[in-house]
Amino acid sequence: MTTFDVKFLDGHIIVGINKFEYIVDTGSPVSFGRATTICINGKSFPIFDGGLHGITADSISTLSGLQVDGLIGMNILANFDIQxxxxxxxxxxxxxxxxxxxxxxxxxxxxxxxxxxxxSIAQKNRRIFFDTGAKLSYLSDDLLVGNSIGEVDDFYPSIGAYKTKVYKIDVAINGKVEPLIFGSLPSSLRILLQLGQTEGIIGTELLTKYYVTLSNLNKTLILEPLDEEESFD
Structure with a gap:
C-alpha cells in the first residue's frame, strides 16, 4: 500500500510521484507524460509522451490552465484499489x-x-461513467430538467475548450438526495455516452461530498460521507 499527497485544483486531482505531477483520470483509458515510467506499489508502468488524439502533457496543461507532467489513466489505475x-x-x-x-x-x-x-436519477437507476478527470458532471439532455443555473467553462482534449449550461439535478445515493451540478455535453461528444450505453458522467464533485474508494478488485465504488470541514472545497 502506498499513499501520495494530492492537490485538488479547479476540480482536478493532481498527484506528485517522483517529482512529476499527474492528473488522476479514471475517464482516460491510457496514461502519458514526461516521465518514461510510473512506479506504484513496486509495480512499474511504462508511459509515453502522448495519449489518445495526440494529447500531450503540454496540451493538457494549456487546456486545463494547470502545470502538469502528464495523466494517469485506467491502464494503470485498474491494477489497484484506490482511496x-x-x-x-x-x-x-x-x-x-x-x-x-x-x-x-x-x-x-x-x-x-x-x-x-x-x-438513481429521476427515480430510476442510470448507468453513469465515473470520471475523476471531469471537473464537471454531465447528463443526457432529457435528464436536464428545470432552468439552467448558469454557464461553466470546460474542455475536452479532442475538441478543446467550450461553454456549457449547467443544471442542479437531484441524485439519490443510499436514500439520501444529493443535489449535484450537471452540464450538457457538446453534440460532438454525446457519442461517448452511447458507446457505454450510459446516460451521464459523474466527475469530481462527488469527491467534495464523500471520501471515495474505487475498488477495482471488488468492482464497487465505496462512498463515505465527509464532514463539512473535511470537504475538498
Missing part, C-alpha cells in the same frame, strides 16, 4: 475495507477500462 481523501490518494494491491458509514455503489461494467456505476 481518495481530502489531501491524499492511497493505492492498494489488495481490497480496501469499508467502514460502517460507507455506502457501496456497484461498478456494473467498464468501457475501455472506464468504470460505469449505477446512480
Amino acid at each position: 481518495f481523501t481530502r489531501k491524499q490518494i492511497t493505492f492498494s494491491n489488495s481490497p480496501l475495507f469499508q467502514t460502517d458509514k460507507a455506502i457501496t455503489v456497484p461498478i456494473v461494467a467498464a468501457v475501455m477500462g472506464i468504470p460505469i456505476i449505477l446512480l
Whole structure:
C-alpha cells in the first residue's frame, strides 16, 4: 500500500510521484507524460509522451490552465484499489475495507477500462461513467430538467475548450438526495455516452461530498460521507 499527497485544483486531482505531477483520470483509458515510467506499489508502468488524439502533457496543461507532467489513466489505475481523501490518494494491491458509514455503489461494467456505476436519477437507476478527470458532471439532455443555473467553462482534449449550461439535478445515493451540478455535453461528444450505453458522467464533485474508494478488485465504488470541514472545497 502506498499513499501520495494530492492537490485538488479547479476540480482536478493532481498527484506528485517522483517529482512529476499527474492528473488522476479514471475517464482516460491510457496514461502519458514526461516521465518514461510510473512506479506504484513496486509495480512499474511504462508511459509515453502522448495519449489518445495526440494529447500531450503540454496540451493538457494549456487546456486545463494547470502545470502538469502528464495523466494517469485506467491502464494503470485498474491494477489497484484506490482511496481518495481530502489531501491524499492511497493505492492498494489488495481490497480496501469499508467502514460502517460507507455506502457501496456497484461498478456494473467498464468501457475501455472506464468504470460505469449505477446512480438513481429521476427515480430510476442510470448507468453513469465515473470520471475523476471531469471537473464537471454531465447528463443526457432529457435528464436536464428545470432552468439552467448558469454557464461553466470546460474542455475536452479532442475538441478543446467550450461553454456549457449547467443544471442542479437531484441524485439519490443510499436514500439520501444529493443535489449535484450537471452540464450538457457538446453534440460532438454525446457519442461517448452511447458507446457505454450510459446516460451521464459523474466527475469530481462527488469527491467534495464523500471520501471515495474505487475498488477495482471488488468492482464497487465505496462512498463515505465527509464532514463539512473535511470537504475538498
